[in-house]
Amino acid sequence: MDRNTVTGFVLIGLLLVGFGYFTRPDAEQMAAIQQQNDSIAAIQANQDVLEKKQAEALAQDVAAPAVIDSTSLFFQASKGAEELITLENEVMKVTFSNLGGRVYSATLKKYKDQGDAEGNNKKDLVLFKDKENKFNINFYNQNEVIQTKNYFFTPINVTDSGLTMRLAADENSYIDFIYNLDAQDPENYLVDFQIKANGMAGKIANNNYIDVDWEQLTPQHEKGFVFENRLSRLTYRTFKDDTERLSESSPVTETPEERLNWIAFRSQFFSTILISDQGFESATLGSTPKEEGTGYIKDYKADVKTFFDPLGKEVTQMYWYLGPNRYKTLKAFDSEKGYDWELNSIVYLGFPVVKQINRWFTINVFDWLSTLGITMGIVLSIMTILVKLLVYPATKKTYMSSAKMRVLKPQVDEINAKYPDQSDAMKKQQEVMGLYSQYGVSPMGGCLPMLLQFPILMALFMFVPSAIELRQESFLWASDLSTYDAVIRFPFTIPFLGNHLSLFCLLMTITNVINTKYTMAQQSTGAQPQMAAMKWMMYLMPVMFLFILNDYPSGLCYYYFLSTLISIITMIVLRRTTNDDVLLAQLNANKNTKKKTSGFAARLQAMQEKQEQMKQQGPQNRK
Known part of the structure; x- marks a missing residue:
């Protein structure tokens, strides 16, 4: 066991003091879990069979060779041998096949795959290859449907940055697929794609x-x-500047009515995007999730129509984007290249308010810290501290609102003792609100600061899962901050948890339990004691996070752990630096017995007066 792993377990040991047996199952529960795991293990034994079948399905997923009639327009191109040609720049290697004139594979030079089972022997990441990416264009005449996937194109005009795939009927009649990399920008992930008839x-x-x-x-x-x-989800954008996403959790087919600007087949960190200047119409889009163990995430499909001039006066202008889902890389196509595509919208940064915080603050600060040469784990630590500093004024205001109600608790208890009957509940509440009004204390005073800080806290929470910069970056015992840190692996699958335990997720859960206990201990001295059922629910929610977030990126769990730990420390410091006697003296000094009742207290008073009036009138006078 290395030093980083030992560090993790030492942290757990420190956090578990006093909580070691809090959720420990008894012998009967352990026996039930083991019985359930045995059943799941039997199901898992079939996983290898499933994986083999999926591999065989891919290998056999080749349509029977089309029979091309000798009268076909492109009959002479229906026979031949597949030939591969590669273009490359500093960031990618794109291979084209003369069979169908299509993009055959794309390899990204600045990103690595996951390597072998031990995480070694990593190679340049292959975005897709061979039959994983199928592309076919249908041309028409009176006699036939011409499907490009059935024909061998002739490569011509091959240079270091471009080539033309020609489908020829004769010397003077042909259709060209023209591909070019940006010779002026060797770090561009874009492939210019034109179709021209002659x-x-x-x-x-x-x-x-x-x-x-x-x-x-x-x-x-x-x-x-x-x-x-x-x-991983199919994403598309319309010419009305709307970015839409298909459901990622179940098979789905959609037929957008609007004209589309681009269609993205995206995974977590990489995308293949087909862009059209003339637009796509009559689109049918589909997404089907694949089973775990098959080696695939999604099966995407898009059937669309786009512009084509058979006379050859105008070209069909399209582009392939084959690269990372990095916000600034995608944003540069608009801000630097002059396009109007908004490709950066495929990177989800949260709902509108959170998105703007991420766009203008989080991403820029993160990128600046990344240039300092420090590890990504330290970058996340600094980002978390900065966020907590930003929300500290709101945090302190929320705490002080709770503290004021805590020091007024003896007077609230006197009011509770004064009205023991349930029938006097409204009168009791009225006096409590009147008391708070005299002391300038609002029970809702802590809610607004909490709402104000929520978007800032959520911004980093939404940013981390989309940050490709964290991919394969190690920190302490986590070898990759963009995925879970499986310090403990099980030989079986636990329902809702999986076959591993993430150490950062466990640390996050423990700190949340401690934070809940500490917060409820503070509230129990306030004016509104917690009900037993509510207490149980408050403890249950942090434990649920262990099951919900165990598969989430370790960087995200680390942020949540560190953020909660800082919250605990902040509350402890505020509690120890707040003198209840001094605070009560300040409240008494500012007490205003003539202060006009307003808001919720005024409404309670009006209701109470009406209720007293009805009692005095008696049942016979009520209407």
Whole structure:
């Protein structure tokens, strides 16, 4: 066991003092769990069979060779041998196949795959390859449907940064697929893709459109299947500037009515995006989740129509983006290249308020800290501390509101003793609110500061899962902050938990339990004692986080752990630096017995007066 792992367990030991037996199951419960695990193990034994079947399905997923009639327009191109040609720059290697004239594979040079079972022998990440990415275009004439997937194109004009795939009917009649990398920007993940006809007038239908059939079986690139699957979703953008996402949890098919600007087949950190200047219409989009163990995350499909000029006067202009889901990389296409695509919208940064905080604060500060040469774990630590400093004024205001009600508790108890009957509940509440009004204390005074700090606290929570910078970055015992840190692995699967235990997730759960206990201890001295059922629920929620977040990125659990730990320390410091006697003296000094009752207290008083009036009138006078 290395030093980092020992450090983790020492932290747990310190946090578990006084809590060691809090949730420990008895012998009967352990026996029941073991029986359930034995049943699950039997199901898991079939996983290898499932994986083998999925592999065989992919290998056999080749349509029977199309029989091309000798009268076909492109009959001479229906026979040949597959040939691969590669273009590359500093960030990617893109391979094209003459069979269908399509993109055959894409390899990203600045990112690595997960390597072998031990995490060694990592290679450049392959975004997709071979049959995982199927691309077919349908042209039409009176006699046939011409499907490009059935024909061998001829590579011409091959250079270091571009090539043309030509589908020829004869020397003067052909369709070109023109691919080019940006020669001026060697770190560009974009492939320019044009389709142009030459001499095809009268040979293909003059209907000004083509049908595009695109399908991708998206590989699993990350260690954590569950979380990667959750963040992998087909995303598209309309020309109305709306970005939409298909459900990631179940098979779904959608037919958007609007014209689309682009379609993204995305995984957690990488995307294949097809962009059209002329737009996609009559779209049918589909997403099907794959089973864990198959090596794939999603099966995406898109059937669309796009512009095509059979006379060859205008080109069909499209682009392939083959790269990372990095916010600033995607944003640069608009801010630096002059496009109007909003590709950065595929990176989910939270609901509107949180998104703006992430966009203008979190991302910029994170990028600046990343340039200092410190580890990503330290970057997250600094970010967490900065966030807690930003919300400290609101935190202190919330605490002081609770502290004021705590020091007024003896007077509240006197009012409770004065009205022991349930029938006097409204009168009792009225006097309590009147008391608070005299001392300038509002029971809701801590709510607004909590609401104000919530978006700031949530911003980093939403940013971390989308931060590709954390991918394969190690910290302490976590080898990859973008996925779970499986310090403990089980030879079986525990329902809702999985086959591992994340140490950062465990630390986060323990700190949340301690924070709950400490917070409730503070509240129990206040004006509103906690009900037993409510206390039980408050303890249950942090324990539930262990099951919910065990598959989440260790960087996210680390942030949550550290944030909660800082909250506990802050509350302890505030409690020890707040003198209840001094605070009560200040309240008495500022007490205003003539202060006008307003708000909730005024409404209670009005209701009480009406109730007293009805009592005095008697039942016979009530209407």
